[in-house]
Amino acid sequence: MSEDRQIQSMIDFIEREAHEKAEELDAAAQEEYDVEKMRLVEAEKAKIRTNLEKKKKQVEVERRVTRANQSKSQRLRVMEERAAILDQLHDIVKAKIVSTVGDKVKYTQLLLDLCRQSLSAIRTDASIECRKQDEPLISKALVELQKGYEAETGKAVSLTISKTSLDDAESWGGVILRSRDGRIVCNNTLAYRARHAFAEQTPSVRYFLFNAEAPQ
Numbered sequence: 551m552s553e554d555r556q557i558q559s560m561i562d563f564i565e566r567e568a569h570e571k572a573e574e575l576d577a578a579a580q581e582e583y584d585v586e587k588m589r590l591v592e593a594e595k596a597k598i599r600t601n602l603e604k605k606k607k608q609v610e611v612e613r614r615v616t617r618a619n620q621s622k623s624q625r626l627r628v629m630e631e632r633a634a635i636l637d638q639l640h641d642i643v644k645a646k647i648v649s650t651v652g653d654k655v656k657y658t659q660l661l662l663d664l665c666r667q668s669l670s671a672i673r674t675d676a677s678i679e680c681r682k683q684d685e686p687l688i689s690k691a692l693v694e695l696q697k698g699y700e701a702e703t704g705k706a707v708s709l710t711i712s713k714t715s716l717d718d719a720e721s722w723g724g725v726i727l728r729s730r731d732g733r734i735v736c737n738n739t740l741a742y743r744a745r746h747a748f749a750e751q752t753p754s755v756r757y758f759l760f761n762a763e764a765p766q
Contacts, residue, residue, distance in 0.1 A: 632756070632759075635759065636752070636755070636756075639755065640744075640748060643744055643748065644722070644744065647722055647723075647740050647744060648722060651722065651723040651740070657723065658687055660723075661680075661684060661687060661688070661723070661724070661725065662687075662688075662691055662694075662695070664724050664725050664738040665678060665688065665691070665695055665725055665727070665738075666695065666698065666699070667736075667738060668725060668726075668727035668736040668738045669695065669699050669707065669709070669727060670699070670702075671727075671736045672727050672728075672729055672734050672736050673703070673705075673707075674707065674729050674730070674734065675707050675708040675709070675729065675730045676707070676709060676710075676727045676728055676729050676730065676734075677709075677710050677711070677712040677727070677728050677730070678709060678710070678711055678712060678725050678726075678727055679712035679714055679715065679716055679725060679726040679727075679728065680711070680712075680715065680716055680724075680725045680726075681715060681716045681717075681718050681721060681723060682715040682718075683718075684723070684725075685711055685715070688711060688725070689711060692709050692710075692711075695709055696708070696709055712726075712728070716739060720739075720741060721739035721740065721741050721742075722739065722740040722741040722744070723739065723740045724738050724739035724740040724741070724742070724743065725738050725739065726738065726739060
């Protein structure tokens, strides 16, 4: 009987130890599980934060790009509108020049003045290229132009009408004088003078047209 109790005591001891060991293992496993779970949770949180930061940066980049594109688009629109205004101004100038050319008295005086200016620039024998319809006017004035230059400079020159004529649409009127050897050319067509004057005055025109602080 005592042997049975001893055996039962041993069995109880073994069962308690096994139970305690099992509880220890369960506790260790639970602790390990909790630690791993926490690690995974923290890793996932870090991943989410990283993704959020990337998305925030991407959104900011896209916002800056959008603002830059809008600003660029606005600048282009302003530039196009200003270019259109300058084109309109150029057309107005052309219309006034064409109107002057249509006035025979004013244009005849202007044409001869342009011939004198060109001759003063070339200072040698030259041919005069003009529009076909201007040839009679200049032919009548050749002797006068030659005598006027000689009286002013004391030097005689010979002027002739060029065999080629200026294109009316391209030149708007005026003359081109060429020295006999062709090495010296003075372009005094109205279109060339207008383009030159327009290019020279464009900065000032832009300032007064588009600068809010420019005097009115």
